[in-house]
Amino acid sequence: MDNSSLKPQQPLPTNRPKIVILRWGHRVARDVRLTTHVALTARALCASGFILADTTDSHIEETVTKITKAWGGDFHFEMGTSWKHAVRDWKNQGGIIVHLTAYGENIQTSDVIPRIRATGKDVMLLVGSQKVPGEFYSEEVSDFNVAVGNQPHSECSALAIFLDRYFEGKELGQPFEKAKITIVPKERGKEVKTSGESEAPRKKSFIPP
Amino acid sequence: MDNSSLKPQQPLPTNRPKIVILRWGHRVARDVRLTTHVALTARALCASGFILADTTDSHIEETVTKITKAWGGDFHFEMGTSWKHAVRDWKNQGGIIVHLTAYGENIQTSDVIPRIRATGKDVMLLVGSQKVPGEFYSEEVSDFNVAVGNQPHSECSALAIFLDRYFEGKELGQPFEKAKITIVPKERGKEVKTSGESEAPRKKSFIPP
Secondary structure: OOHHHOOOOOOOOOOOOOEEEEEEOOOOOOOHHHHHHHHHHHHHOOOOEEEEEOOOOHHHHHHHHHHHHHHOOOOEEEEEEOHHHHHHHHHHOOOEEEEEEEEEEEOOOOOHHHHHHHHOOOEEEEEEOOOOOHHHHOOOOOOEEEEOOOOOOOHHHHHHHHHHHHOOOHHHHOOOOOOOEEEOOOOOOOOEEEOOOOOOOOOHHHOOO | OOHHHOOOOOOOOOOOOOEEEEEEOOOOOOOHHHHHHHHHHHHHOOOOEEEEEOOOOHHHHHHHHHHHHHHOOOOEEEEEEOHHHHHHHHHHOOOEEEEEEEEEEEOOOOOHHHHHHHHOOOEEEEEEOOOOOHHHHOOOOOOEEEEOOOOOOOHHHHHHHHHHHHOOOHHHHOOOOOOOEEEOOOOOOOOEEEOOOOOOOOOHHHOOO
16 A cells, blocks of 8 residues: 555553453354454454353354454453343452443533443443343443434444553554464455464464455 | 533435445345345335345344334435446546445545545445455446445445445434434433334334344
8 A cells, every 4th residue: 555645553551451342142053143243343443352241152152262363352252141140240350330221421422432331340240141240230230321312223343442442443443462363454465474474374364355 | 411521413414425335246145134134224224226136035124114204314225237337437427436345445544435435426335245356356337446445344334334434424323304213312221212103113123223
């Protein structure tokens, strides 16, 4: 690409608050692809980790682990943890809970993102798949209820826009450490750099189509 | 919610360029939920329409039509159109083609969004599901290849962030005309207004969980 069009990179501070996604209500088989997209969005947009609550799904774990190994970065993945325990432990460690819901404060028309940022605290993001328990909206669970618009659409899109706004866009320009595969962005065609290590995965399925 | 935290609404101009999504490579059954999320994201974030190319899927049509009827706005849905014809017709009518791909110019580190906006032209957004034909990257098809970050994640997330940046966030604060259901955003709980028409749908499945 034409380098003159490149904007200066703004690195995310390494001591930034952590964001971890808690995926609630995942249904094995039915939700496997959507939940995988949610987890990969979290990783690609510089969240620190992903918890698949109250159930396990080895397909998702396998995909996320392989992508992280090939494309770099540190991304924590866990599954089977009870959502109640995860929320309680997060709060006990001083973190806050943000619930993504179409009913919450509008991310565009309210000042909810600056208020979340101003806490300076680590954020656990609750991302539901099916109808969530009513207590998610209560002070016992959530510190903020955030709506990425008040129209029905997709938890995957909502998560992406939340992270993009929280990190002010910088997350999309970050290099990923220890990457074995890196894309060289360009106007046309595909260019990929591999780290040259002999164990660099060349399996096509882990390179975007 | 506390009204003091509301920011002034910035309406999108009604004479803005149109954005229409062309979904390529949809596989019936396997992709039904993801493609539905892509279509609903397009609608919720003020795209003008959605074309399911080269195939049909009545589940998706039904969901999108019902959501639009209940939640308002004008959103064009069509399916079965050949992608080649759709692209050719779009270009013949003076529109440009933008291909969303992890290999393209990075939306954060390049000036690709301002360059697209500067054309002032209607945009057809190519959103693939599986590996796309190589010609998507060529000048014969795409005017721009845009990467929402250069990491693998989700076409649903990529579309959401593209629209959010193209419309500078204003799309998430827009009212939808002729809505029978409207959410009243709030800090806690759920509040929904219905238009009071007797035909207002009350089916739970069309209210977000």
